[in-house]
Amino acid sequence: MNRNIAHTLAVLSFAVLLAAFAPAAHAANCSVETVAGHWGFTLSGTAILPGAGPVLVAAVGEFEADEKGNGTGAEARSIGGGYAEETLSANWIVNPDCTGTLTVHIYESGQLVRTSIASIVFDRNSKEVRMVQKSLTLPDGTRLPVVITLEGAKQ
Secondary structure, eight states: OHHHHHHHHHHHHHHHHHHHHHHHHHHSOOOHHHHOEEEEEEEEEEEEETTTEEEEEEEEEEEEEOTTSEEEEEEEEEETTEEEEEEEEEEEEEOTTSEEEEEEEEEETTEEEEEEEEEEEEETTTTEEEEEEEEEEOTTSOEEOEEEEEEEEEO
């Protein structure tokens, strides 16, 4: 009898262990294919501008990502109260654990105004994204310090 109980407990323990890992395995199943689609986003934070110091940054926009990790979009943004409508060209790397890197080239009236690189993480089965900006570089190579975050949702 004790042997049957021990065997049953061992089987139940193994089943509980498998169940505990199942959500983690399911959640970590991202790729450029799973995140492809139409996204909406908001962005906020602070940029440190030469001569002006810290200025607030905010934007709202939309983005279309393809299954090869490329995308295009548009945003309406305010930097220190200066408003502009911009277009975006981007590519991203998406890891199976739902982390990755996004590189975005931002244009005003067809002219490159800055390049942003962000660390990203996807959740809710690749339906939401969160980002923190790693770097912001102007066309002349000047790097600006920033503390900018972004949240987005797949439409």
